Amino acid sequence: MKDTGIASQLNTLGGANTYRFKSFKQRADEIEINVSRRIVRDFDEPEEHGSYFAEGVKKWNELNCTKDYTDFLRRVTKYQQSLAQVLYHKDDIVCALEEYMSMEHELVVE
Secondary structure (H helix, E strand, O other), X not given: OOOOOHHHHHOOOOOOOOOOOOOHXXXXXXXXXXXXXXXXXXXXXXXXXXXXXXXXXHHHHHHOOOHHHHHHHHHHHHHOOOHXXXXXXXXXXXXXXXXXXXXXXXXXXX
């Protein structure tokens, strides 16, 4: 008696038991991990002379309209045009970030 239904289409191993018990070690040994994959970022690559900091500020500019955030933007906007500017003024940017992150207002931390 030959199976001609859906079960025969699903069983592609020729009758072997596809649901047999495997120990944890056997299952762990079958896992393949590729650590050389590229990490996918949430945002696009910056322009030729841009920076990830400028991309992040642009993203949060649309999402956060609080007074404290706009004050923070006024302080750091002049330093974000290029990666060279961000690196040169990193101390000023970090000071501004620390100041606004330490505020007690809950919307500032977002």
